[in-house]
Amino acid sequence: MPMASVNPELVGKVLAEDLYSDAGVLLLPRRTVLTAAHVNSLRKQRITRVSIAEDLSEGNGEKISAQLLDKGGDREIVVCYLEAMEQTRRLFERVDIGQMPSLHEFCQAFQTLADQVGERLGLFRSLYVLEGADSYTYRHSLNVGILCTLIARLLKWDEERISLMGAAGFLHDIGKTRVPREILLKPGKLTDEEFAEMKRHTVYGYEILKQMEDAHETLAICALLHHERLDGSGYPDGRKDEQIPLECQVVAVADMFDAICSDRVYKQRTSPFEAARMLWKEACDGLLNIEIVSPFVHYIAQLYVGAKARLNNGEEVQVILIHRDEPMRPLVRRQGEFVDLRNHRQLCIDKMLG
Ligand SMILES: [Fe+2]
Structure with a gap:
């Protein structure tokens, strides 16, 4: 060593x-x-x-740290992200063995990071350039917390509600600590019984958060209802429209976006532009709230102006301009020429390169 x-x-x-x-x-x-x-x-x-852990597999944090720094992330915030991830891991492990950290402890793990990201967006842009499915649960919790904070800001909610949304996003999947690991990490398709158990993480999350010292009812409700969809096709209750509180609809958008953009055991990540296109489609099909999806998608797309990306035909391009009508199909530069992806429907941004 x-x-x-x-x-x-x-x-x-x-x-x-x-x-x-x-x-x-x-x-x-x-x-x-x-x-x-x-x-x-x-x-x-x-x-x-x-x-110090030298072998990268020894400290997954190092692997992520190296990638984030390599992609131009700022050191202070990268350290803050890794620290939050490590604290999250410890808190979730305690829940795993039946202990119950207080809401205050969870907020401590998350709040510094949320504050930092609010001021510096460099990290946010780097989050979806990371490779590897390791530590997915912790990263997903942190990312969804950050995204919920961001969406609440875009919706111009007050500060108290914004910070509540950060906690709601951070804790939305805590019920997964009660789902057997073989199911959570299974690379193939789940059987009907396994899928039914996986869906129960919503109810488990509700139960855990109801018991948590000083917890807020909204957090428990968000854990319970973040997989509900406006057309009634979601779970666990198949609720529709205003039967699903707005806070839960925000978590649903953030959760779906991060899940699409991240590497998982069973799939490689998709670019934020492709994720934005999928969210937009879900909103048009009446599953997600367009009032939430629209400002979010526009904001995310703007963050990537200037970024390098790879198209689905393998060509490398740079994102130049985001259109108001179709933010997920920007104007890009390919070597010396400009290509408007609105006019080339067969092309899409497959992967962000940094
Ligand atoms: Fe979930």
């Missing part, structure tokens, strides 16, 4: 082993993503060397 000196270079690295003080007190557990605060505290305790 490589040893490294305790200095600012350690920020963003992952501990390979549990770290104890001379008195045998656990200071930091294995897989902690080191922050500047950790480094300072280690120096104060006169710890000069620590073991």
Whole structure:
């Protein structure tokens, strides 16, 4: 296991082993993503060397960190994201073994990141360039929390409701901690019974959040109803239209967007433009709320102006201009020429390159 000196270079690295003080007190557990605060505290305790995960599989955080930094992410916010992911992992593991962290503890894991992303959008753009299905549950929870905050802002909701939406998105899938791992991670198609069990994560989530100390009713309702669709085709109740609270409709949009854009065990990720097209179609077909989807899709598309992408025919292009009428079919530059994807319906943006 490589040893490294305790200095600012350690920020963003992952501990390979549990770290104890001379008195045998656990200071930091294995897989902690080191922050500047950790480094300072280690120096104060006169710890000069620590073991660092070198093999990338050892610290998944490092793999993600390297990718985010490589894609131009800013170091401070990348560290913040990884730290939030690590805290999320620990909190979910506690729920897994039947413990119940308080809402306050969950909010602590998420809030710093949400505040940072609100100010700097660079990370958001990099989120969907990440490769690999590892840590999906934690990443998905964080991403949906961030997206819900963003959508609530776009809808001009008040600050209290915006921060409630962050927590609602962050905790919407907490019921999955009660679904057997073989089902959650199964690469192939689920059997009818397995799918029925998977759907139960909504009810489990409701039950968990109802028991949580200081939890808010809206959080439990969002966990219960985020798979409902306006036409009554969703689950668990098959509710329609205004029977589904607006907060749950927001989580539904954020959840679907992140699921489409991320690598999963059973599928590779799709580009945000393709995800936006799918959301738009769901809204036109009456499943998702167009009042939520429209501002969101426009906003997301704008974020990628200037980004490099690959088309479904393999050509590399740069996103130049987003159209108001069809944000998911932008004007792109292909080598020396401009191509308007509205006029080339067979082409679409397959993958963002950074
Ligand atoms: Fe879900």
